[in-house]
Amino acid sequence: MGKKIRVLIIDDSASVRQTLTSVLAADPAIEVIGTASDPFMAAKRIQEDIPDVITLDVEMPRMDGITFLRKIMAQRPIPVVMCSSLTEAGSETLLQALEAGAVDIIVKPRIGAADYLAESGMRICEVVKSAAQARIGSGRSARRPVGGASPQAKLTADAVLPPPTGKAMARTTEMVVCVGASTGGTEALREMLEQLPGNAPGIVIVQHMPEKFTAAFARRLNGLCEMEIKEAEDGDTVLRGHVLIAPGDRHMLLERQGARYYVSVKSGPLVSRHRPSVDVLFRSAARSAGANAMGVIMTGMGDDGARGMEEMHQAGALTIAQDEASSVVFGMPKEAIARGGVDRIVPLDQIAREILAQDRRR
Template sequence: MRRVQVLIVDDSAVVRQTLTEALNADPGIEVLCAVADPILAMERMKTRWPEVIVLDVEMPRMDGLTFLRKIMSERPTPVVICSTLTEAGAATTLEALAAGAVSIVTKPKLGLRRFIEDASADLASAVKAASLANVNRLRPAARPDPALGVAPKLTADAVLAPHGPRALQQTTERIVAIGTSTGGTQALEQVLTRLPRVSPGIAVVQHMPEKFTAAFASRLNSLCEIEVREAKHGDRLLPGQALIAPGGKHMMLKRSGAYYYMEVVDGPLVNRHRPSVDVLFRSVAKCAGANALGVIMTGMGDDGARGLREMREAGASTIAQDEASCVVFGMPKEAIRMGGAQRVQPLHELPRALLEFSAGKRFEG
């Protein structure tokens, strides 16, 4: 069995030891070494280059962000950021994602060993997903039940009942729902920064830990003409605005008369995610029907694939990002396989597709 070769870079000896034990316990992963800072990492990498790097951000001698930029400019390699779950560190961690990191693994300040032991399956999954990433697309431009070993994979039924008849159509306001995961922070930036102020309201689920989504939305808001912010319970979804689902919460579209608004709720993990793309897409199928466009983008797994099919069955227009432009062609691939996607388009064509839909164009198929 082929094992993914990993290098751990973290200034905490406890983190290095615990991560090494947790990852080596997976038969599909081999930790080559664990070092205290990027200077030592570069020395080790002269003789053996890892397939995935697990990297802390705040370290002595050279910070993780500088090291990441150096790696991505010289020899692009999948990097998983291992960051403390704090608001203060969120902005720096998001800079790392923008610089080419694949994903975030969060670690608490206290109870670290127990946390990593409990979350070992999630850590291993993050490393394996990173090993499959198309890192050339990344150049700068909740825990499982210990009793089960792996969290039960719930569907959107756990949060929202399947839709019935097609949504009523007494409104002409069109909305867009986007779901994405691995590689999605960069992909969303490329799409949203190309939209003018006159754009449809957009609801976004990006798989991301809590406390990071607010900083992510704030960063996008500083780059975009449209307003981008983390959604709050009861927010109206308005034209010229994108609402990002908060990490650790599910987000659903609701309707009151001709108006759409967001419901932000607790609930179980769906497809092992909270927020879940399937939950958002199902709610859009129920409340917006043909007034909606669903877009599923780069990401590992199948979250959103069933929901996109439900949107299409409810009369919505649907798009899946194509393989060549994805960092990980998992979620779009499953949506295509299940028949949820009317179109398959590269990333650079998605902004135009959103505007065509907003202008009243219907997708064929």
């Protein structure tokens, strides 16, 4: 067993502090070193003992979580995971937190809901472990991975994908860009999409985010980028100049009917410990689009998307991985590279250029 990830929980609700403590303490790679009911108590705890990761409530007395987050990032950057209720209004605030330097988002566990708690508890622990490996602050100095617990058993995308119907259809004039990202992906996606013109190829994205937050994320990007961006709905057509983002807590598959590509949005089990799963999108793209697709895997912890990218590569798609230097967490790209499914490894600021170059080549 390696060194445990030391976590400080900041929340004004005693019941939430207790539940989060129980969830995190159940993971052998995590140790809760303390709790605080507001940022002032938390500041004193941090002076005494610096945690590896902080979970931070948004709404608290005396000082709100966003203000405290900005102070942490300005004075002593520590990986911060924002914790919020599952509301549309809260999702807008949490996007501000991600802009201010938060690593990721978790939803407050529903106390007493055993089935929900088991699944949400898995995500909470995964996010905290990802945060512990994140590169934060202006220097983006790499953090040494901590914690030595074995990963939990995972379902593959076969649990969601329909049986294959044969080879992908022949090359068409349009290509579809399939993108997967996790920890650090919200800001990385913004940077990439802001560089693309309004007539860029159609893009479908899986970003690991909780339910409710993907709609607000899509609206934010739509206001910043030239392309039209929305949260995907079942049956949406993939069109040039448009971006579809998988809704939180739903898988998204790429399908084809004649010359038309569209997405199928469905429920299902966690795949690679995620819903939506990058593997589900990538493997469906390999089957439905083949060489008409382009795969892009970006910052994030774990191996979600690695198998799917390998299948896209084998089906003739061009595959791109974000490089280590520009990744907040070089987990998902690293695993995809290790499987041999990546054609090119490029910095974040060159991914948009690769997409446009491939479009011109076609």
